[in-house]
């Protein structure tokens with residue numbers, strides 16, 4: 001189904017393979033840094049079992065208000081809208097939630113909250129690679145995920161597992177952040193590398209994803225977090241604050257996947273509005289990464305990162321729809337009768353689904369198909385089943 005607000009916000013999951021690496025601190029600081037840069041930012045504290053964002057942003061636990069249309073009004077702190085399990089339950093209650101309830105709460109946090117017009121929605125995930133991460137990654141059009149790690153070997157191995165999980169569910173990895181990377185002496189400014197150095201960079205290189213930056217180990221980060229004032233506000237000149245700002249800028253700027261078309265977008269074909277900007281550079285991108293889109297009377301033109309160009313007629317795309325209304329879910333046999341699809345059928349709208357698929361609405365009103373880049377790319381050279 002076509003999303004309620006398909007053009008936004010950009011949803012970014014902040015993840016880590018294990019607890020205590022500073023994921024929530026990173027989330028709180030980059031959210032405030034983005035808000036300071038003029039973006040409209042929301043944070044979902046999806047760390048249901050250990051919500052810590054309200055404390056870090058100085059939000060007192062109290063029941064949130066409801067808007068006239070029965071949506072939850074998020075808290076506002078340091079220019080950032082926040083919703084957290086800590087605001088809905090007593091401290092210990094989250095620990096007893098089971099998987100299906102967690103999924104329900106997460107859906108509520110994303111769909112039933114009065115977010116207004118957001119540019120970015122950051123999701124502070126619980127640590128690990130379990131149920132919640134999968135629920136989120138599969139159920140929501142995440143623009144991508146960021147992995148936070150400390151420089152130790154064991155932490156990096158776990159981060160690698162997190163990266164692989166996100167890849168399996170087609171969530172693009174926006175990059176790796178190395179936290180607690182070297183200690184800056186407050187007296188003399190000398191940086192001491194208490195743990196190994198540069199592990200985050202190495203893992204980013206190994207997995208072919210961006211390295212977003214290093215945040216030094218800084219006692220101010222802890223004090224500010226405990227006081228409810230993130231370090232980007234309380235000590236804006238500190239090296240840690242500078243690092244958070246640089247990471248926030250890189251994430252805000254990275255509104256397009258490496259080598260891919262700009263997302264999110266909603267392109268209204270008849271009005272010609274909202275057409276996605278083509279990719280900036282495609283050298284690093286996999287071949288089936290979509291680098292530009294065009295549409296004319298003969299149909300949709302897909303430009304792929306490997307330089308190939310593919311043309312698909314609007315009606316052929318409608319017939320290729322694999323949604324549950326058009327294909328039998330068990331046998332994959334086509335249910336849709338081609339005779340009922342008008343010959344002059346047109347695509348009316350195309351929108352991005354995460355960074356891995358397109359949604360399309362047609363002039364017959366159908367809009368429930370999801371066309372993954374992989375599936376579209378695989379249609380090259382195939383005889384279409386048109387009649």
Ligand SMILES: Nc1ncnc2c1ncn2[C@@H]1O[C@H](COP(=O)(O)OP(=O)(O)OP(=O)(O)O)[C@@H](O)[C@H]1O
Nearest residue numbers: 019020021022023024025127216217218221222225
């Ligand atoms: N760069 C840093 N320098 C010093 N201390 C830090 C830094 N980043 C985080 N910390 C501290 O490390 C502790 C753990 O941080 P945080 O709660 O953000 O981790 P987390 O990965 O979100 O943990 P969990 O997933 O278990 O909630 C906190 O006390 C925090 O203040």
